[in-house]
Amino acid sequence: MKLLKLLTLALALSGLTLSLPVAARAEPLRLELTDGIIEPLPFAVPAFQAENSGAAELAQNIARVVASDLAGTGLFREIPASAFISNVTNFDSPLQYADWRAINAQALITGAVSTGAGGRITVKFRVFDVVSGAPLGEGLQFGGSVASWRRIAHKVSDVVYSRITGESGYFDSRVAFVSETGPKNARRKRLAIMDYDGANVQYLTESNAIVLAPRFSPTGDRVLYTSYETGFPRIYLLDVASVGRRVLDDQDGTMTFAPRFSPDGRTVVFSLSRGGNTDLYRMNADGSGQQRLTSAPSIETAPSFSPDGQYIVFESDRSGSPQLYIMPATGGEARRISFGPGRYGTPVWSPRGDMVAFTKQNRGRFHIGVMRTDGSEERLLTASFLDEGPSWSPNGRVIMFTRESQGAEGQPALYSIDISGRNLRRVATPQAGSDPAWGPLQN
Amino acid sequence: MRYLMKALLLVGVLGTASACTNPGRFDTSGAGGAGMVPGSASDPTSPAYFEQTVGDRVLFAVDQSTLSAEAVALLEMQATWLMDNPAFTAVIEGHADEQGTREYNLALGARRASSVQNFLIERGVAPNRLKTVSYGKERPLEICSAESCYAQNRRAVTVLSAGMPTS
Structure with a gap:
């Protein structure tokens, strides 16, 4: 029997949703884990922004761990950076959804990392539903010691996983x-x-x-x-x-x-x-x-x-x-x-x-x-x-x-x-x- | 011979016997010679003699803990030896082959060790001289993944220690 569940992507239908107020957008990005054939959901994780020079390497590494967590589930497929049409150079700038839609990304994760006094880091991130052209939930931030950067990355992945699948994650x-x-x-x-x-x-x-x-x-x-x-x-x-x-x-x-x-x-x-x-x-x-x-x-x-x-x-x-x-x-x-x-x-x-x-x-x-x-x-x-x-x-x-x-x-x-x-x-x-x-x- | 010396040193100096992983009972070259060296395999009161000439282990069929006719014959000799040499206690180690889960094999090894223990007690060995332990599939003797090795690994080994029982 077929076990696998499948991920059905419920995409917002443009004609209908456009006529509705934004708050009433009925069907956000959702990967439903049900029986069926799995087509991994394509996502992109552009390099996280380093908000100060000390955060450059961490920003890079955290984005890689998030991508690896998601791709490792087999439920998601990462679109490589070489395919990107535009990049994200500022965490707060509006997204060029069309550029991400054009490479078939359905989910996009952006982030920014800063380091502070006492060996602390702060990681901010957002998840976007590229197809409907809207954020998937609020932006969040996690803080911790530099030494715990992998845990922070896993926590980001858990949030992303749970927003897209509706189930809790397992990365942290x-x-x-x-x-x-x-x-x-x-x-x-x-x-x-x-x-x-x-x-x-x-x-x-x-x-x-x-x-x-x-x-x-x-x-x-x-x-x-x-x-x-x-x-x-x-x-x-x-x-x-x-x-x-x-x-x-x-x-x-x-x-x-x-x-x-x-x-x-x-x-x-x-x-x-x-x-x-x-x-x-x-x-x-x-x-x-x-x-x-x-x-x-x-x-x-x-x-x-x-x-x-x-x-x-x-x-x-x-x-x-x-x-x-x-x-x-x-x-x-x-x-x-x-x-x-x-x-x-x-x-x-x-x-x-x-x-x-x-x-x-x-x-x-x-x-x-x-x-x-x-x-x-x-x-x-x-x-x-x-x-x-x-x-x-x-x-x-x-x-x-x-x-x-x-x-x-x-x-x-x-x-x-x-x-x-x-x-x-x-x-x-x-x-x-x-x-x-x-x-x-x-x- | 080098192995034998090492085993003797261990027993003599430390007063304890470690788990023997040499299928030495099939090698009788050290037994029955003209000049008997005390403590060597030619000394019938030595652990080396017990291992090599009496035979320290019995084998089991797949999933079984019942004693075969061959095992019974060997254990009769073990019982006689233990009765003749009261200055030794023994730990009977039960083992399983790698086919089976870790937990089940631990329990199966316990059954096998207990079969041997019960037999020796029935034949008159004092219960307080015998302990059992199961290693499940953790300590195979032979390492191939074939019945020829598995058959040697489904075993119970009587490992002697010098000294009177403490309880």
């Missing part, structure tokens, strides 16, 4: 992941964090213990992960700002892994293995108040909360092969939702609550897929030797995952794909990378 967000070096039988793993686009990588742990599968808290300030620091897999909670960490559960004779926060950040659901049997448990985010959720001889793992915190989707092999189930967040009867051929794992509830992303293994291939929470409308988005571990973008539009290449020299890397199944992209990391966890939009 971070991704926690596992950075990997060394051969396949002696991998060294470190927890790392970076901007969603791979910039500003920071390492959070040393490589002396295996670390697995980080998961952000809902506000992005803490990360849960699994580490072999004690020689046994244990769940740790790490404070991103201080990089301080502590073990949440350390009972002799058990292993704990696959942790995930509840939407309110107060509860952690996870897997605990004892005597070879793995079940689901929950505990408070400080490690107290542990409660068992499942009691079956089968494997229960990879739990993920619904956005309202009422349900947990998880993986179990109680039927004989790994499949997906949903149960109340306090335990109780589980309902199976996966029924296709193959094995299903690592379900993750979408931020909008309507879908579950998963890993599927069938006939020797791995897929990242999505289905409705009742198991209907299953769609496989990827296929490769080994894809696993989907993580949703904050707006539920994109999924990041691990793709590992085959063979003795095989390496994991991070990839992202639009939930339409289009726009598969590798996310650059300095070394091999795995287990991405996409955090929330930052404040």
Whole structure:
């Protein structure tokens, strides 16, 4: 089935709109993300104006990051500067709409950057609907430290994305992941964090213990992960700002892994293995108040909360092969939702609550897929030797995952794909990378 | 031989055994020689002997944690050795091949390690001498992406440590 949504461009019809007052212009530029074929919306980002000489390089770089954010979605296509008929030389001068219409730009983003005392920058920007010849929303400005210029650029992109699509963006967000070096039988793993686009990588742990599968808290300030620091897999909670960490559960004779926060950040659901049997448990985010959720001889793992915190989707092999189930967040009867051929794992509830992303293994291939929470409308988005571990973008539009290449020299890397199944992209990391966890939009 | 010396040093000096990644049990060249060197593979009370002559690992079928007849035969010998050499404890490491998700493979490795642990306890090894850990698919022994390697990676390895149980 066709997933992708399409962007229908609703253009203002000139005859009608001209007769109306400006304020009543009924149909502004809008890219609707609905089913259909996507024709990326052409946009132009002329170089941002530097309002003082110290801002020249930043103005250039910020405009490039905005263009790269938008084009990276696959929903927009940048018109290169070489095609421009006129340029924007003053942020406040009226636009020559005809010149932008002539090169088929439908959206235009202009901006100006100034630097001030104390290493501050201010970025002003406007979005224009070229076809209707009008601004799309008010001009805005963001300020911050020079060091945060990429974040400011991402915030501009989020505003542009949201004005054109009507949905929130995901550019000012971070991704926690596992950075990997060394051969396949002696991998060294470190927890790392970076901007969603791979910039500003920071390492959070040393490589002396295996670390697995980080998961952000809902506000992005803490990360849960699994580490072999004690020689046994244990769940740790790490404070991103201080990089301080502590073990949440350390009972002799058990292993704990696959942790995930509840939407309110107060509860952690996870897997605990004892005597070879793995079940689901929950505990408070400080490690107290542990409660068992499942009691079956089968494997229960990879739990993920619904956005309202009422349900947990998880993986179990109680039927004989790994499949997906949903149960109340306090335990109780589980309902199976996966029924296709193959094995299903690592379900993750979408931020909008309507879908579950998963890993599927069938006939020797791995897929990242999505289905409705009742198991209907299953769609496989990827296929490769080994894809696993989907993580949703904050707006539920994109999924990041691990793709590992085959063979003795095989390496994991991070990839992202639009939930339409289009726009598969590798996310650059300095070394091999795995287990991405996409955090929330930052404040 | 160099590997062996390194392993002995580790056990003797540090009093601990690291995870052995050498499929040494298929190499019996060091065992059964005329001159027995204490601590070497020719010393039946040594961890090297356990690894190489008794055999420190058993293999599993795809997705399975049940013990094959071959595994049972080997574990009988492990149990006997452990009963004869009470000055050692063991951590049983469960492993999976790379086909499968990280989380499921951790749980599967736990099942495999536990199968071995339960067998050894049934045969009389004191439970407090045996711990288990799962590495899932994190520590393959063989690195090719083919069944010949996967078969070696679906394993449970009994890794000895010198010293009496602490609990």
